[in-house]
Amino acid sequence: MKISARNVLDGVVKDVKKGATTAHVLIDVSGMTVTASITNESVDELALKAGAKVKAIIKSSDVIVAVD
Amino acid sequence: MKISARNVLDGVVKDVKKGATTAHVLIDVSGMTVTASITNESVDELALKAGAKVKAIIKSSDVIVAVD
Amino acid sequence: MKISARNVLDGVVKDVKKGATTAHVLIDVSGMTVTASITNESVDELALKAGAKVKAIIKSSDVIVAVD
Amino acid sequence: MKISARNVLDGVVKDVKKGATTAHVLIDVSGMTVTASITNESVDELALKAGAKVKAIIKSSDVIVAVD
Amino acid sequence: MKISARNVLDGVVKDVKKGATTAHVLIDVSGMTVTASITNESVDELALKAGAKVKAIIKSSDVIVAVD
Amino acid sequence: MKISARNVLDGVVKDVKKGATTAHVLIDVSGMTVTASITNESVDELALKAGAKVKAIIKSSDVIVAVD
Numbered sequence: 001m002k003i004s005a006r007n008v009l010d011g012v013v014k015d016v017k018k019g020a021t022t023a024h025v026l027i028d029v030s031g032m033t034v035t036a037s038i039t040n041e042s043v044d045e046l047a048l049k050a051g052a053k054v055k056a057i058i059k060s061s062d063v064i065v066a067v068d
Numbered sequence: 069m070k071i072s073a074r075n076v077l078d079g080v081v082k083d084v085k086k087g088a089t090t091a092h093v094l095i096d097v098s099g100m101t102v103t104a105s106i107t108n109e110s111v112d113e114l115a116l117k118a119g120a121k122v123k124a125i126i127k128s129s130d131v132i133v134a135v136d
Numbered sequence: 137m138k139i140s141a142r143n144v145l146d147g148v149v150k151d152v153k154k155g156a157t158t159a160h161v162l163i164d165v166s167g168m169t170v171t172a173s174i175t176n177e178s179v180d181e182l183a184l185k186a187g188a189k190v191k192a193i194i195k196s197s198d199v200i201v202a203v204d
Numbered sequence: 205m206k207i208s209a210r211n212v213l214d215g216v217v218k219d220v221k222k223g224a225t226t227a228h229v230l231i232d233v234s235g236m237t238v239t240a241s242i243t244n245e246s247v248d249e250l251a252l253k254a255g256a257k258v259k260a261i262i263k264s265s266d267v268i269v270a271v272d
Numbered sequence: 273m274k275i276s277a278r279n280v281l282d283g284v285v286k287d288v289k290k291g292a293t294t295a296h297v298l299i300d301v302s303g304m305t306v307t308a309s310i311t312n313e314s315v316d317e318l319a320l321k322a323g324a325k326v327k328a329i330i331k332s333s334d335v336i337v338a339v340d
Numbered sequence: 341m342k343i344s345a346r347n348v349l350d351g352v353v354k355d356v357k358k359g360a361t362t363a364h365v366l367i368d369v370s371g372m373t374v375t376a377s378i379t380n381e382s383v384d385e386l387a388l389k390a391g392a393k394v395k396a397i398i399k400s401s402d403v404i405v406a407v408d
Binding site: 001002003004005019020021022039041057059061 | 226266270
């Protein structure tokens, strides 16, 4: 599947924290930690757990730029 | 300034493409390219151009996870 | 590829309108028109044009609910 | 009320799952299931429950396009 | 129409800048300027121009919090 | 830090409601209440509580415009 989102970052799941409906997935991307907030159902369907190889996908319109 | 967005990635601007109202900013983050779609006004106010040190900020609710 | 976004709708491209940097892609989904605002680059890379079979992907945190 | 969001899909609520703060609302739209992640407060204020007629509203900048 | 988005701010359009596909609408909200990036089509359909009474609608999952 | 997001609104926290993973932060902005849905971790790191001076940051691509 090819996707229009410009940002597709390869990573490895570090941790999954399930809440009541929403889970936080921490992903190691080249030594940085990227956090994704997704549904518990998606965690189950994708069988996400520490060590899983994943992609973090981010639409370019969702990226903010800052300078110090 | 401290910010609630979980993902704040350090990078360097590679290229800026201005459109009629919307600009695309390509940012090198640890060898990966992150694209941000922002307003032309923001490009001007932040003086964004190739070589500028920036941060790419992404809210965790905007990160999708995929597995092959 | 399996994806965490809950909403993956099958459709057919009706029209593509490229702007200076941002394109609008109109997709027929079961007789409804879904509009996606994506980069021109993505239109080119995915070779999007009228008649192409596509999926419209939407994260559940981006869906608003309204009642009359 | 007229709204700038390009995607306003008519549907019927199939299920509402409340979490601690965030609820998932499953909406039948022409036989497809659209999931919305919204606050519990909104579920209460809109009196959302199975069978309710609703609209699923999605901004075009939040739609990703994919091809197989 | 009642809407799940928690943030519905009353305002008055100050300026509309149309681009090739994407327009920027500047809205005065209690003396603050809120900028919305929407499609040109929406500007036309809603007949947005300086002086128009509008609402700026923002989903709570799209609000970032910062402290100095 | 200067940020590309066009909308940076000064406010004061009115209330913080933590859920299992996701918190709702109610912010008074010029007499209006702006709700932000953020992670519990961010609430802790920013030490958010009633009375705290904060900024509500919103990207212009996340603002919908409506007219009655």
